[in-house]
Amino acid sequence: MKRMLQPFQFKNGVEVPNRLVLAPMTHYSSEPTGEVSEHELAYYRKRAQNVGLAITACAYVTEDGKGFPNAFGVNDDKFIPGLRQLAESLKAEGAKAILQIFHAGRMSPPELVPNEQPVSASAVAPVREGAVTPRALETSEVEAIIEAFGEATRRAIEAGFDGVEIHGANTYLIQQFFSPHSNRREDRFGGDLHGRLTFPREVIRRVKEAAADAEDFLVGYRFSPEEIEEPGITLDDTDVLLDMILAEGVDYIHASLWNFNTASMRDENVTERSIDRIAKRINGAIPLIGVGQLQRPAQVEDALEVVDLAALGRELIIDPEWLEKVKSDREDEIETELDLNKQAELAVPAPLWNAITTRAGWFPIKDQEVK
């Protein structure tokens, strides 16, 4: 039997029927008011089928944490009924539903946040053209955001989710606090490497506290092992981050890589795959999820030699029947390029479809006549 089809048990006893994960993917398709939308539910129903864990797009925990137009919120109790529908859609075919919780920090588009003023650890703009310089958060505001992660977790539990994933990756606020580029603070949330771990650590603690009484609830943590900024997070820094996460204890760790097999992006002399280094550091203490351009079953099987679970992102947009085809011995029917004639069949909401089809090189697209 293929490894990906074997059940997996987390240390808290929660079991998933297989080792496939729907990667978190933002779809720009919730209501402008932050509510979950019908299009979104149809999109998830289609691709959560069969997988072990289904992770949602990132939901903002505070109003000033919005990162994308038409994102959905978990910052108010009024969102709980919609979140409940979302959890039910994900769980309908047996997957465990995980809500990804986040704050965009300095990556917020100004027009989406109060006073058009993004916030971050320090007033340092991201390295990109036209980027706005964020306002440095006051210490009490940082504490309020930690509290908001706890409140988001409470709402996820009330809405019937099986877990939350703390989004500490992809250059958003949690990573900004860990980064020597974006965090130049002098209070207890800044300083040296250990000081810069304070925010991620306190978020984990607050989320775990909120989840303490929930039965069979998973808390995951997603991180990016490096960043390109100078100064920026290195693989050595990440070793220390992983040690902290292991010491605090979460139910899984999710390494965010654009390509599963990639080596360091900061040091071209390094040949070891980053995922191998991460797996060694974790050494089996906590389940590890890997991701990044895994499209073929053989690639997933190879990945599962190193990680416990494998997440597929774009591939499950391109072919939501992926796992069904593996199960029924129809691997040769798996699509690895997006068919531009199939938007309705694939249940991809229009804003996501437009983003995919206008951003060159983002998704593999089938070379064909578009009707």
Ligand SMILES: Cc1cc2nc3c(=O)[nH]c(=O)nc-3n(C[C@H](O)[C@H](O)[C@H](O)COP(=O)(O)O)c2cc1C
């Ligand atoms: C459309 C799109 C939206 C994404 N949104 C998120 C997100 O909300 N949260 C997150 O952690 N990663 C996000 N990612 C990154 C994916 O989870 C994943 O790590 C990345 O796409 C690489 O995996 P893949 O090659 O299987 O797509 C997004 C990726 C795509 C393509």
